[in-house]
Amino acid sequence: MTARILVPTAFLTLLALAVAVPGLLTGVDPLSADPLGALTPPGGAHWFGSDHLGRDVLSRVVYGARHSLSIGVTATAVAVTSGILLGLAAGLSPKWLDEALARSFDVLSTLPELLLALLVIAITGPGTVNVIFAIAIAQIPNYARVIRAQTFVVRHAGYVEQAVTFGRSRAVITAQHVLPNVLGPIPVLATIGLGQAVIGASGLSFLGMGPQPPAAEWGAMLAEARNYLRVAWWEALFPGAAITLTVICLTVIGRRLQHRFEGRTP
């Protein structure tokens, strides 16, 4: 493995650690405020400095990983699952139903993901769960369209036609033969989609739609820090860097997987 893969993998491992056992990386409570120690620059006491309420920025970035990534991962999981089911349904349905589903994917795809997510939030109201669904709904068409196309290919493959001649039931054929063979592109898409979901989650949180204060979430931290940019650069820099690095790492790994899947190793 080259450094181009090693570094992102190491960073994502660190993130996974932050999500699983944040206490290992910092001993400080992310919500514990020390008003008299507000806006302390990075240094011995606070490696990443302290924010406007005197909370430790390092600790908030570490604990923030849990919020930001769990929203991203859950949203991606919901989008992938629904995308597979809808895509499969479209690919195996009678023509009229397939047309209806496919056109609705097209319509959803015409809207930018963040805009679509905002529309959903406008209807459901802010909150962590709502943000997850908003992002998931916005991403479903990406997966559904690929699965539908794959289903068309697999449906006419020799082994499926064979199974039909053997008289296997429709359900068995779908589960045993079609489904496993349409999933190929999903891991790649999902890895890149995860990066987008993390950006989406942070973006919606920045706008105040996600986890509510005082929860430590990267996007929400950036939003709070924006009024202190001139006096405390560290308050915005570290959560911003965390979002940027996470998305870059996920994209690098996703592209790498994509090349490998397509049989091109750079």
Place this chain on the structure above:
Amino acid sequence: MKRILPVLVLTLAACGSQPSAQQAQAATLTWAIETQPITLNPQQWAQNKVRLLVFNQFDALLSRGRDGAFEPWLAKSWKVSDDGLTYTFELRDDVTFHDGTKFDAAAVKANLEQFLVPGYNAAVAAIQLAAFDKAEVVSPTTVKVTLKKPDGLFLDFLASPYSGQVSPKSLKSAKNLKFGGLDLVGTGPFILDRYVQGQEIHYHRNPAYKWAPPSAGHQGPAYLSELTYRFLPEAAVRVGALTSGQVQVIEGVPATEVNLIKKDHAFQTALNSGTSFSYYFNTSHAPFDDQRVRQAFREAVNVDAVLASVYQGTATRAWSVVGKASPFYDPSLEHTFGGDTAKANALLDEAGWTRRDSAGFRVKDGKRLTVRSVSSAPFVRDRRDILAQAIQAQVKQTAGIDFQVKIVDQGTAQQALDENQYEIFENSRGDSDVGAALNLILPSKGAINRTRFSDPRVDKWLAQASATADQALRKEIYTRVQRAVVTEKAIVFPIYVPADQLAAQKSVHGLGFDPGSGTPRNAYDVQAGT
């Protein structure tokens, strides 16, 4: 950018002579403000931050001079009968509304009676105008107002934004009367000609204006020919707009930026009149029906430390529901509460909140010690959301209280208040006479009595204080009221005295604060450089 004439103004100003209105013909100014008005109708006015807009477009019957005393404005003079029940006003006869109709006694009568229209402004009708009986037109320039009982606050009402005189014609024809707008006109020095929600409000000069109050810096039309207020709710954006020269004036300067602003810009600040920014405890249900829990909440917060972190030492701590700028402020309340963590915990133990749950919050009978505050976004100013977060962290750390803060749209906030789904109500009021605010907040039937507290003594005292114009007696009564609600019953947690800040390019002159309210004055005396 119209640059040429302002340069002329600047040159003249530099020569030490005051430019006259003619010389400043084309002066324009852009002023960034924090708060968007929820209404442009002065009779519906509710936001202290919007006071500076009201008196651009409207003039009141009376004004307050630099020493706080009442002065004539649209009313040239007034007489009060010995029994305090009849007020006779002599009006100016040279005033016209922006729609061309003449200002006269009938207009004053129509404006006062408008408040009595059911559903128009129930709060003002029930409180500030509770004593109002009738208004009679004696002659076109004389109006006689009769009260049912003496009201020491009536003149203050006539100098408030509510008394902004609206053309009776437009009161009838306005499309959206409660919101106001271009078709609801006054007699003010500026004429509203554009309002774009979320963006800006634009005025041009009223060339006929010659009825400024005596305390104004000049007479005749305003210096500025065009005036734009941009709505920039983000503090950092406002500061950036000022330092980059996109706007000439901003209000609401965040504490973190004050020193930076002072270097190259003119900066001034003033304490608001009225009540302090306070948390009012809802005494109608648990946990704040228990006085010990109310006291414990106050003791759990180190207010000085919280203010130091949120406002960088620029905020003035409040000790009473009455603000420090008011003549009725009771300084004996200073240092009587707050910041005693041990006491907070002892009080909570005593009140039965002894157990703790896994998150560290206190529990009693299986219920967590949770208190909720629901505030309406249009009223959040001065980083009160951040202040709430700081207090939230403090009460959790020091006393195990779960303080939940929600900032929602006005409808949702009103619903929570109506349904009694809150434990803390946060509020400050900018009334120029604090008595008007106390009459709304403290009496059993007060329009914004969110403490749901009721004390016949307080009701009686407030009525007494309102009925007299004897300031010494009022001070004595309000001192009793403050001690009752702050010390004896602990229904209120005063936090800071609201203040307004103005920052401007050094070439801008004539900015200042309204002596009655401590909020920024209108733009009548303002002169813009380049």
